[in-house]
Amino acid sequence: MTRRFDAQGQAAPMRPPAQKPGGDRPRALTFTAFGLASEAEPVAPGLHIVATPIGNLRDITIRALATLAAADAVLAEDTRVTRTLLAHYGITTPLLAYHEHSNEAVRERMVARLRAGEALALVSDAGTPLVSDPGYKLVQAAIAAGIAITPVPGPSAVMTALVAAGLPTDRFFFEGFLPQKAGARRNRLEALIRVPGTLVLFESPHRLPEMLADAAAVLGPDRPAAVTRELTKFYETIRRDTLGALSERFAQDGAPKGEIVVIIGAATTPERTAEDDTALDALLRSALERHSIKDAASLVADQTGQPRRLVYARALVLARSEG
Incomplete structure (x- = not known):
């Protein structure tokens, strides 16, 4: 017997699927899970943001399957x-490509379909769409057009890695991918030094x-960290240690294979005091007598170990107030 569920997972009465336009044979709004065929109720018009597994195909919700089966198309x-x-779940919904290279014309076509009353499901390759993913542009366009947005939550590489790392989870900052070039990567890491929370990076x-x-050199080799690989998959591994130790380990072992998420503990520097600020100002005033703002800030940052951006910002304030 075929079971029918709506998008909220509630059992629904049986009824024949709607006919396709033009009298074509209707597409069955079905999916197969646990060896049983289930039939999904049509979902409401609008854009449905559907989270999908990050590796293990069993990590998907019944609501997500019902939405994917009932949508007019999956982006x-x-x-x-x-x-x-x-195919794994026996879903035959038509597929349309929507990725980082999709232009404004593609978004306009999708919005036009939504305005016409269709239900479209947006997915990424893995996990929750819009997280380090180009889907936000389509969501923005749909919102601007007054289209309903329905999130269908589920797997997330960010949250999976965070809870497995064993580091504080009460406050965290998702950075995503760092720049590819070494200089830009180090500059970005410098900007993250004082982030008051656990860092999550792809x-x-x-x-x-x-x-x-670079992270060990900029953030400090003693920061606790974890490198997670192939989360939810057969070869899932989690390495927990300090940044310095992990850096040495992967320098020796070489690049691993698979999907990587890196978790880095928050900075543990003590709160700055008024005495600290007074001492910094004194050093900057002395350096500004002989050097430009940029050079003075660089010299004092090297001398005190304070972040260059912080020291430069303070040097600007002093130069303007005493200029």
Whole structure:
């Protein structure tokens, strides 16, 4: 017997599926899970943001399956990846490509379909759409057009790695991918030094050893960290240690394979005191008598170990107030 569920997971009465326009044979709004065929109620018109597994195909909700089965089309970052997921659950919803190279004309076509009353499901290759993903542009366009946005929550590489790392989770900052070039990467890491929370970063496997070396050099080798690889998959591994130790380990072992999420503990520097600020100002005033603002800030930052951006910002304030 075929079961029918609505998008909220509630059992619904059986009724025949709606006919396609033009009298074509209707598409069955069905999915197969646990060896049983289930039929989904049509979902409301609008854009449905559907989270999908990050590796293990069993990590998907019944609501997500029902939404994917009932939608008029699924907008996929890579249709080949999403086709595998849909086939696994016996879903025959048409697939359309929507990715970082999709232009304004593509978004306009999608919005036009939404305005016409269709229900479109947006997915990424893995996890929750819009997180380090180009889908936000379509969501912005849909909101501007007055289209309803419905989130269908589920797997997230960010949250999965965070809870597995063993580091504080009460406050965290998602950075995503750091710049590829070493200089820009170090500059960005400097900007993250004082973030008062656990850092969550994505990284390509072949860049991981270089990134860890830069992170240890800029953020400090004693910061606790974790490198998670292939989360939810057969070869899932989690390495927990200090940044310095992890950097050495991956420098020796080389680049790993698979999807990588790096978790780095928050800075533990003590609160600055009024005495600290007075001492910094004194050093800057002395340096500003002989050097430009930029050079004075650089010299004092090297002397005190304070972040260059912080010292430069203070040097600007002093130069303007005493100029």
